[in-house]
Every structure is written in structure tokens, then in C-alpha cells.
Amino acid sequence: MHSLKLDFLGPPRIEVDGIPVDLQRHKALAMLAYLAVTAEEQHRDTLAALFWPASNQSRARASLRRDLSELNKALGEGWLVLEQDTVGLHNDGIWLDVTQFLSRLAECDQPGRAMDDSLPRLKEAVELYRDDFLAGFTLTDCPDFDEWQFFQAETLRQALSSALERLVETYGTQDEFTLALPYGRRLLALDPLHEPAHRQLMWLYVHAGQKAA
16 A cells, blocks of 8 residues: 655655655645645635735646646655645545644543553654744745744644643653653743743752752
């Protein structure tokens, strides 16, 4: 069975059957991210307006066809669902780190789940988060996509922050201060000006026997 692996938490990475795929056109890559994360079929006119806002409908549609052709060629037949008016992705065989990250966090919030059972899932979630959503990637001529990317990144970043806080708190209450330290440092790195995170990390250092740190 064929597989498509999409890593968008950090600089984007794409693999088809374990082989890296390099997309030359930035908008083709952005379109793949948009289709994968929204997980919905999109109308062609919607995509054309999103990625070519300065072009008229005819030119935008032509640019869309060109980039869809490159995307289809790079990924291989079968991943894109190309209809006359809509574009989507086949879900079977696709692994998306954003979905996996959110899924692990959702599993931790299931009613009746013990914290000891949630810890492995929280750790898996934060390990999936290499960096912010599409880190280092921008489309300066697509303000609506840029706004979508920004809000996706902020939402996922807040989810990471909450997961790190839970890991620090849980390990702290278990007196596993050394295990809590890497998550405390990572939490502070998200917002170096957040004073409570500074105090919490200092508290962890003291209880871990690292007063000099």
C-alpha cells in the first residue's frame, strides 16, 4: 500500500513511500498543506482566489491547473482528487503530523483516562512538534493564505504550550524533577518573557538539585 507522509510542524517535509519529494513551486506546496490540514474538498475558484488574488479568474484558474499538474506529477497518481469544480486529497495512506499531534492531545482528554495513561501520549505529541507550523515558509503575495497559516501556527503553538505545562506539572507532582526540566525549558523557549515559566523552571532546578543552573 502506498503512503504519503506530510510533516508540516516545522519546515515542510514530504515523503511518498519513504522517498523525499521536493516541490519546486511554493504555491503547490502551500496548496498541499491547505488541502491536508483542512481535510476537505475545496472549490477550484476558492483555491484560485486564495493563491492568486491579484489575477483575474481566468488567469488564476490557469495557474491553479499548472500547479495542480505539478503536484500530481510530484506525488504520483492517486493522491489528488481532481473533479471539474473541486480539488481534494485521498485520506487513505496519508500520515499528517498535525493530525497526529492533535489526535494524541485529544486522547489525553478522554473522560476517565488516568494521567499515567496520558503521559505517553503527551510526550508523543510534543515530540511530533519539531517547530511552528510551516516554519520558515511564507507566501508574501497571498495575504489570505498568510493569515490562515498564522492562525494555524498560533493555535498549534498554544496546544503545545498546554501540553508542556501538563507534562511539567505532572512530573513535578510526582517528584520527577529531572524529567520535568526539558519540558520546562521548552515551555520557556516558547515565550522567554513569560515570568511564571521562569519561576517554574527555577523551582524545578532547585528541586532537581541544580541550584547553580
